[in-house]
Amino acid sequence: MEQVQGKAPPEAPKLALENDGRLTLTFIGAGSAFTKKFFQTNALAVKGKDHLLIDCGTRTPEALSLLGLSVMTVRNYLITHSHADHVGGLEEVMLMNRYVSRTKPLMAAPDAYRRELWEKSLRGGAAYNERSSGRWLRFSDFWDTVPLAPVPGADRELCEGRVGSIGLSMFRTKHIPDSAADWRLSAPSYAVVLDGRVLYTSDTRHDPELLEFALGRWPIEAIFHDCQLFTGGVHASLDELAGLPPRIRAMTRLMHYGDAVDKHRDRAAELGFPGFVEQWKPYRFD
DSSP states (O other): OOOBTTBOOTTOOOOOSOOSSSEEEEEEEOBOTTOSSSOBSEEEEEETTEEEEEOOOTTHHHHHHHTTOOTTTOOEEEOOOOSHHHHTTHHHHHHHIIIIIOOOOEEEOOHHHHHHHIIIIIHHHHGGGOEETTEEOOHHHHOEEOOOEEOTTOSTTOEEEEETTEEEEEEEOOOSOTTOSSGGGSOSOEEEEETTTEEEOOSOOSOHHHHHHHHHHSOOOEEEEEOBSSSSSSSOBHHHHTTSOHHHHTTEEEESBOTTGGGGHHHHHHTTOOEEOOTTOEEEEO
């Protein structure tokens, strides 16, 4: 679905933060970091009375507004890595909640990464707005945290926790730099599995071992996979993903795509993918 900047099309839904109890994933944005037609990729998970926003990029507050939500009504955030199309909206989240709603939302991020996120991405725009008890503000002045426990003996720094009824499993991906041979040599970036059923890779290079890890550990029903429309750089490409086994392609929807996506829809279908994710369409899992 193409977007006209700043204007919602007539079919834009009004999203709710509660539902009938089925896990539902709705893409607030579906595009790449530099899209001009689509909002940057992030998704809202809802299950019963619980919700979780995965990533909050630069244009996310705008996209939420078009859907009848705000950064003050969304209470739970999960962050996968520190590129601006995934964290650029967090300053608005922090400042609006601290100074307007005067509440603290929840952040789900592994402990070591959460400290890096604050020190290297969020602190400059948030810490120096005031002094509290003789000190500049800290992460804990803006956020409460979701406990994520490391899983003993698990690969990829797997950690797990919950936001209400929504189960979370986060593990490392191979994203940046493009010279990194594996996830261990990559900067922190994470995939997430929801309720042991739905794999959301967030940003990742082509990494069949990531899929082997997830499919070998959980009964995955659906995969939402990073997919750029050319080969090279720090994202998996359609050509690379074409080499996945047919059974995996059949359960994999493609996200984080560029503005030329319409030229690639037929090929994705021919390859056996269910297609590119549709922005603002709810994906439900019974």
